[in-house]
Amino acid sequence: MKYPPLATDSNPPSRRFFDVFRYSRRALGLVWSTSRRLALIFAVLTLLAGVFPAAVAWIGQLIVDGVVAAMGQHRETGSADTTWVLLLVAGEAGVVALIAGAQRGIATCQALLRALMGQRINLMILEKALTLKLAHFEDSEFYDKLTRARREASTRPLSLVTRTFGLVQNGISLVSYAVLLVQFSPWTVLILVAGGIPEFLAEAKFSGDKFRLFRWRSPETRMQMYLETVLAREDYAKEVKLFRLGPKLLQRYRAIFEKLFAEDRRLTLRRDSWGFALGLLGTAAFYGAYAWIALSAIRGAISLGQMTMYLLLFRQGQSAVSASLSAISGMYEDNLYLSNLYEYLEQPVPPPQGELRQGPRPGDGVRFEEVSFRYPGSEEPALQLVSLHLRPGESLALVGENGSGKTTLIKLLTRLYRPDSGRILLDGLDLQQWESEALRARIGVIFQDFGRYQFLVGENIGAGDMQHFEDRQRWEQAAEKGMAKEFIDKLPQRYDTQLGKWFKGGRELSGGQWQKIALSRAFMRTRADLLVLDEPTSTMDAAAEATIFEHFRDLSRGKMTILISHRFSTVRMADQIVVIEKGRIVEQGSHEQLMERGGQYAYLFSLQAQGYR
Numbered sequence: 001m002k003y004p005p006l007a008t009d010s011n012p013p014s015r016r017f018f019d020v021f022r023y024s025r026r027a028l029g030l031v032w033s034t035s036r037r038l039a040l041i042f043a044v045l046t047l048l049a050g051v052f053p054a055a056v057a058w059i060g061q062l063i064v065d066g067v068v069a070a071m072g073q074h075r076e077t078g079s080a081d082t083t084w085v086l087l088l089v090a091g092e093a094g095v096v097a098l099i100a101g102a103q104r105g106i107a108t109c110q111a112l113l114r115a116l117m118g119q120r121i122n123l124m125i126l127e128k129a130l131t132l133k134l135a136h137f138e139d140s141e142f143y144d145k146l147t148r149a150r151r152e153a154s155t156r157p158l159s160l161v162t163r164t165f166g167l168v169q170n171g172i173s174l175v176s177y178a179v180l181l182v183q184f185s186p187w188t189v190l191i192l193v194a195g196g197i198p199e200f201l202a203e204a205k206f207s208g209d210k211f212r213l214f215r216w217r218s219p220e221t222r223m224q225m226y227l228e229t230v231l232a233r234e235d236y237a238k239e240v241k242l243f244r245l246g247p248k249l250l251q252r253y254r255a256i257f258e259k260l261f262a263e264d265r266r267l268t269l270r271r272d273s274w275g276f277a278l279g280l281l282g283t284a285a286f287y288g289a290y291a292w293i294a295l296s297a298i299r300g301a302i303s304l305g306q307m308t309m310y311l312l313l314f315r316q317g318q319s320a321v322s323a324s325l326s327a328i329s330g331m332y333e334d335n336l337y338l339s340n341l342y343e344y345l346e347q348p349v350p351p352p353q354g355e356l357r358q359g360p361r362p363g364d365g366v367r368f369e370e371v372s373f374r375y376p377g378s379e380e381p382a383l384q385l386v387s388l389h390l391r392p393g394e395s396l397a398l399v400g401e402n403g404s405g406k407t408t409l410i411k412l413l414t415r416l417y418r419p420d421s422g423r424i425l426l427d428g429l430d431l432q433q434w435e436s437e438a439l440r441a442r443i444g445v446i447f448q449d450f451g452r453y454q455f456l457v458g459e460n461i462g463a464g465d466m467q468h469f470e471d472r473q474r475w476e477q478a479a480e481k482g483m484a485k486e487f488i489d490k491l492p493q494r495y496d497t498q499l500g501k502w503f504k505g506g507r508e509l510s511g512g513q514w515q516k517i518a519l520s521r522a523f524m525r526t527r528a529d530l531l532v533l534d535e536p537t538s539t540m541d542a543a544a545e546a547t548i549f550e551h552f553r554d555l556s557r558g559k560m561t562i563l564i565s566h567r568f569s570t571v572r573m574a575d576q577i578v579v580i581e582k583g584r585i586v587e588q589g590s591h592e593q594l595m596e597r598g599g600q601y602a603y604l605f606s607l608q609a610q611g612y613r
């Protein structure tokens with residue numbers, strides 16, 4: 001699998017450093033547009049939490065020096081004025097309370113923003129999914145992008161903003177510490193910063209490695225997710241049990257985990273051991289400075305209070321440096337994940353095709369003109385030079401072996417795919433020039449793998465026409481046409497019966513009942529004058545199928561119908577029959593004409609007729 005190059009190791013270190021901020025602006029924009037109020041409170045509290053710690057250290061110095069002075073006074077006079085020291089202690093307590101308040105406020109803002117942002121980004125991901133073409137969903141590389149975006153990216157923008165703010169906060173603290181520390185020696189500031197750098201370099205390297213691992217292994221993670229679905233979903237449960245697939249699939253699941261874990265462990269161990277070793281350098285720097293400050297106090301160069309303050313500043317400074325550095329490496333990691341999210345969101349999608357709502361020759365019906373098509377990544381064409389003409393009021397049946405290209409023809413007709421060459425015309429206008437809604441309204445289609453939604457019965461029918469999704473009257477009319485009315489009337493809550501097993505009180509339907517629901521769905525589009533049924537009755541018994549088609553013919557008078565069926569008793573009723581073999585039309589005509597011809601159709605027909613004798 002090929003992935004586009006990442007902004008990682010191959011870039012010069014300066015570029016890499018600035019890459020850390022590449023998505024910060026966008027993430028900030030996202031947070032800002034999600035909730036301005038929360039973002040503002042978050043920012044102000046972050047600033048306050050940055051300055052307060054230095055104030056604590058400074059008051060601490062005053063306290064120690066105040067105590068030392070008061071002790072001296074006590075020694076000399078037998079009593080001492082303690083008001084100042086007590087005031088300082090109360091002041092420090094106040095500032096510490098403010099720090100706690102600011103931190104709690106930051107945590108609250110984060111929690112609220114996390115929920116809002118999670119929802120917002122998930123919506124962005126799903127809205128994008130709605131604009132994608134069917135081909136995107138069938139492209140495994142693209143599907144990986146989608147899975148990765150859904151799995152990881154929703155928490156990353158907030159995390160990036162939190163880390164950016166954290167960096168600013170620690171930066172402010174560091175500047176305030178530095179202002180106080182410089183009075184002792186500028187070298188201490190340098191030691192403070194330099195001590196953290198090795199650990200940071202290690203962090204940045206391992207964050208990059210981790211992301212590459214995450215990206216590279218996403219097909220395996222996807223397989224794991226798929227296995228979880230198969231093992232734990234009701235629609236697979238029958239086969240999993242009867243074929244005893246469970247242990248085998250679990251074994252695969254485990255094997256993937258073990259492989260991934262081995263890599264994770266290696267990375268985690270390397271990351272942590274390097275982190276520890278380089279962290280020691282920081283500790284050594286701290287204790288070096290500690291000794292220096294202590295010796296200065298002994299020599300009387302600084303007061304006891306100053307020594308306490310410098311030590312505190314140094315200790316806090318060190319943790320601010322390491323917090324800043326790990327914020328930077330975390331930001332680097334967030335950026336990598338966000339690059340994946342934006343790669344997905346910015347996937348180019350061809351703009352909606354066509355704007356015309358009428359063809360130049362109304363009543364011309366559907367024409368295929370030398371249409372050829374090959375699925376992306378496929379060697380063999382699925383359709384080759386297919387030409388046919390269907391007039392209003394006519395019915396057409398497609399016949400052919402499995403995999404001969406029948407469904408593909410319907411996918412092209414419904415514009416789910418675009419022909420590689422040739423044209424498909426409706427009313428004399430190329431499908432590509434039709435405005436989407438106008439075209440959709442003209443076509444009612446049921447695919448053989450139609451959706452079985454775990455919604456109400458009525459909504460399952462209403463799904464056929466979004467404008468009337470909740471229109472009861474239309475449900476009932478469509479159900480009557482689709483011959484579903486009879487069994488729906490016997491359901492406990494009729495059209496309000498929940499279907500499927502995912503939700504409480506859900507009912508499961510038989511295969512044939514589901515097909516009747518799907519058939520009714522096709523009748524929701526009352527304006528459609530082209531009805532396409534791809535094996536709509538395959539799970540019904542022959543008698544039901546015959547009745548449905550009689551009925552269907554009555555209802556679709558004046559409309560065009562295209563029917564795919566492997567049952568010749570149904571197929572023979574069509575005005576025009578098209579036999580497809582390996583993507584090419586090999587025979588075309590009415591039942592009588594084709595029988596007379598004595599070709600493939602006549603052979604298959606008599607073969608099936610024998611079966612019924």
Ligand SMILES: Nc1ncnc2c1ncn2[C@@H]1O[C@H](COP(=O)(O)OP(=O)(O)OP(=O)(O)O)[C@@H](O)[C@H]1O
Pocket residue numbers: 138375376378382400401402403404405406407408409
């Ligand atoms: N999404 C796809 N990507 C790649 N190849 C596909 C895709 N869908 C179908 N094919 C291939 O295109 C060819 C035609 O498939 P199609 O689904 O049109 O057959 P069909 O005639 O409808 O078969 P059936 O009677 O089994 O439903 C087959 O060789 C199939 O493997």
